Amino acid sequence: MATYNLLRESSVHIVHNGSRYLIKTTPEVSFSQTFAEDAYEVKTLHDQTKMFQGTSITKANPANFSFAVHLTQEKDETIVKSLLTDYDTTNGEQLLKSFDLYIVTRESTFKLEGCVITQGEFNLAKGSPLILTVSGNAQKLSRVGNASFSLPGSLVSASSTRTPTLSLLDVEVGSVDVPNLVTTTLQVQNNIDWTPYETLQNSLSVTNASNAMYPTTYTLGDRVVSGNITQYITSDNSATFQSFNTSETIGIKTIVNGSTFLNANLAGCMFTKRSSVTEIYTQTIDFRLVTSPANLGTIITY
Numbered sequence: 001m002a003t004y005n006l007l008r009e010s011s012v013h014i015v016h017n018g019s020r021y022l023i024k025t026t027p028e029v030s031f032s033q034t035f036a037e038d039a040y041e042v043k044t045l046h047d048q049t050k051m052f053q054g055t056s057i058t059k060a061n062p063a064n065f066s067f068a069v070h071l072t073q074e075k076d077e078t079i080v081k082s083l084l085t086d087y088d089t090t091n092g093e094q095l096l097k098s099f100d101l102y103i104v105t106r107e108s109t110f111k112l113e114g115c116v117i118t119q120g121e122f123n124l125a126k127g128s129p130l131i132l133t134v135s136g137n138a139q140k141l142s143r144v145g146n147a148s149f150s151l152p153g154s155l156v157s158a159s160s161t162r163t164p165t166l167s168l169l170d171v172e173v174g175s176v177d178v179p180n181l182v183t184t185t186l187q188v189q190n191n192i193d194w195t196p197y198e199t200l201q202n203s204l205s206v207t208n209a210s211n212a213m214y215p216t217t218y219t220l221g222d223r224v225v226s227g228n229i230t231q232y233i234t235s236d237n238s239a240t241f242q243s244f245n246t247s248e249t250i251g252i253k254t255i256v257n258g259s260t261f262l263n264a265n266l267a268g269c270m271f272t273k274r275s276s277v278t279e280i281y282t283q284t285i286d287f288r289l290v291t292s293p294a295n296l297g298t299i300i301t302y
Contacts, residue, residue, distance in 0.1 A: 005105040012067060013151055014079055016099040020153030021079050024162055026068040026131065031103065031112055033063035033141040035212065058203040059213040062194055065101060065112055066135035071122075071302060073256060074159035077132065078302060084120040084134055084188055086297040095220055096190055101138065102151055109149035114139030116218070122186040122262065129164040130254055130262060137192065140214045167254035167261055171229055173271070173285065174248050180232040182282060186252055186264055188296070189224040223296070225266065225289040227252075233281040241283065244272040250287050264300045267291060 012029060014021045036059050043050045069077045088097040101112040115138040123131040171178040195217045206212050229250075231237060248271060252264040268291030275283045293299050 003107040005107050009106050011104045013102040013104065014083070014099050015102065015151070015153040016079065016083070016097065018153055020151060020155050021076075022155070022158055023067070023069060023077065023080065026070065028133070029067045029103070031063065031065040031101075031110070031138075031141060033138075034061050035059070035209070036061055056203075057212070058206040059198050060140070060209075060215070062215050063112055063138040063141040064135070065115065065138060066133070068131055068133040070162065070164050071130040071132055071262065072159075073163040073165055073261075074161060075302065076158050076162065080117075080132060080134060081120075081300070081302045082297060084117045084132075084190075085300055087295065095218075096192070100152075102144075104147060104149070104151070106147055108143050109145045109147065109151070110141065111144045112138040112141050114216070116190070116192060118190045118192060120188045124169055124184040124186060124252065124254065124262075126169055126181070126183060127166065130167055137194070137218075139216060165254065165256050165261060167256045170251075170253040170255055172249075172251040173229070174245075175251075178229055178231055178285075179236045180234050182230040182232060184227065184229050184252060186227040186300075187225070188300070189226070191221040191223070192218045193221055194218045225296070225300075227287060229285040229287070230282055231285075233275065233283050237283075240273070242273055242275065244270070246270045247290070262300075262302050266299060 007027060007029060010029065012023045012025050014023055035057050038056045069080055071077055083097050083099060086097055088095050096116045099115050101115050103110045115136055117134045117136040119136070120132060120134045123133065169181065169184060171181055171184055194215045197215050198213055202213050233241065248269055250266045250269045253260050254262045266289050268289065269287045270290050271285050271287040273283050273285055275281065
C-alpha cells in the first residue's frame with residue numbers, strides 16, 4: 001500500500017552555518033519549483049501541417065517557499081527573525097543570510113537549498129498569538145531521500161515547552177501613544193534579483209532535471225519596512241485627522257508579562273493617514289521606513 005506525504009505529519013528544519021533548527025510551524029507550509037519552457041515554431045514553408053509548437057526545457061525558475069511560526073515566550077524561533085532581518089557580510093557584501101530548508105514526512109525528505117527570505121509579516125492583531133509569516137526563494141528543490149534521510153548540521157536543543165504569546169500591544173507615533181488602537185501590521189520586504197544563469201554552452205548538455213540549469217546567485221536590490229496602524233476616530237484623535245509626516249519615529253511593542261517582547265523602534269518614517277467610514281469611523285496610518293539602518297536586526301528585536 002502506498003505511503004502518502006501528509007502536511008500535518010511533516011517537520012520543518014532550518015540548516016544554517018552548520019546548525020540545525022527544528023521549527024514548529026503552523027499548518028501553512030508550502031514549497032514548489034517550476035521549470036521554464038521555451039516554445040518554438042516547427043511549421044515550415046514546406047510543411048504547413050505542423051500546427052503545434054515544439055519545446056525546449058533547460059532551466060528551472062527559482063523555487064518558492066512559505067511558512068509561519070508562533071513567536072513563543074521561549075524564543076526558539078529567533079533564527080527565523082534573524083534570517084529575515086540580518087545581513088550576511090562574510091564576503092564583504094550586504095546580502096541576506098542564506099540557509100537550507102528540509103521538510104520531512106513519513107515517506108520523503110525534501111530539500112530547498114540556498115534559501116533566502118524575501119518577505120516577512122508580523123501578525124500583531126490584538127488578542128491573537130504573535131505569528132511571523134515568511135516567504136522566499138531558493139535555488140533548487142529536490143527529494144533527497146526517504147524519511148530516514150540523515151539531516152546535516154548539529155541539532156540545536158529546543159525548549160521542552162512552546163508558549164504562545166497573547167501580548168499587549170503598545171504603539172507610538174512620535175513618542176505619543178496611539179489611542180483607540182484597532183490593529184497594527186509590520187512587514188519586511190527584501191527585493192532580490194537572480195543573476196542570469198542560462199548559457200548556450202550549458203543548455204546543450206541538459207537532458208533532464210538532474211542536469212538542468214538552476215539559479216545560483218542574486219543581488220539585493222532594496223529593502224522595505226512598512227506597515228499600518230488603524231485606530232478609531234474619536235474626540236481623542238480627531239484633531240490629527242487626514243495628516244501626513246515625512247520624518248517621524250514609530251515604535252511598535254508587544255508586552256508579555258510586563259516586559260517588552262517584540263520591539264520595533266523605527267526612527268525616520270514617513271506616514272500618511274486615510275479614513276474609512278463604517279459603523280465606527282476609523283483612520284489608518286500607513287508608514288514606511290525611509291532611513292537606512294546599518295543593521296535592521298538591531299531595530300527590530302525579539
